[in-house]
Amino acid sequence: MVEPETRPSLMLRLRQAADQQAWTEFVSIYEPLLLRLMKQRGLQEADARDVTQQVILAVTQAVERWQSDGREASFRRWLFAIARPLALKFVQRGRSVIGTARRGTGGTDMLKLLDNLPEPEHRTTATFDDEYRTEVFHFAAEQVRAEFRDTTWQAFWRTCVFNEAIADVATQLGTTTGNVYVARSRVIARLREAVEQFETEHDDS
Numbered sequence: 001m002v003e004p005e006t007r008p009s010l011m012l013r014l015r016q017a018a019d020q021q022a023w024t025e026f027v028s029i030y031e032p033l034l035l036r037l038m039k040q041r042g043l044q045e046a047d048a049r050d051v052t053q054q055v056i057l058a059v060t061q062a063v064e065r066w067q068s069d070g071r072e073a074s075f076r077r078w079l080f081a082i083a084r085p086l087a088l089k090f091v092q093r094g095r096s097v098i099g100t101a102r103r104g105t106g107g108t109d110m111l112k113l114l115d116n117l118p119e120p121e122h123r124t125t126a127t128f129d130d131e132y133r134t135e136v137f138h139f140a141a142e143q144v145r146a147e148f149r150d151t152t153w154q155a156f157w158r159t160c161v162f163n164e165a166i167a168d169v170a171t172q173l174g175t176t177t178g179n180v181y182v183a184r185s186r187v188i189a190r191l192r193e194a195v196e197q198f199e200t201e202h203d204d205s
Contacts, residue, residue: 010025010026011066014026025139027056028135028139029135030135031056033134034052034083035048035049035052037131051086055086059079062082066078137195140191144187144194147190151175151183152183153187154169154173155170155180155184156183156184156187156188159180159184160187166181
């Protein structure tokens, strides 16, 4: 079997404007992560999307100047150093345009966003770590899904992700509980490999 080629770090590839795959991977991981995080901090859907798109645009303009500081997750901390002032700018713009009446309602919620965003020097918040791991998991799952029969994948997904009872899933899939355990183990092992490969290729140190 031919071993997969280890590609350069995603962060190095992002500096090549023509590397569309790198930018597709970046957006698929970080756009939903940033969007959910903004919404969890009180922004409405349209506002959260606005700020998220501004962050992504800022990354495209500044990624050539990014340098790792030698610590773990330096790119993600740099990303938050971009996100924080953009969120502040959004709040200030909303206050100046809409005025005092809004400051008592939506404006207050948006100001709370700034208080809850991690400072740039911090690695991340626990919430951001959880969101990042969730996106990596879903990205890896999309990559390996086609390698398994539907029943194998359903046995894994329904018992591990949806937390359905193994015995119930086995009955509904027309198989045994032993086969469900085997299917889970196979998929989990493959996902672990995919995640490790992802982290190697996306290492930003």
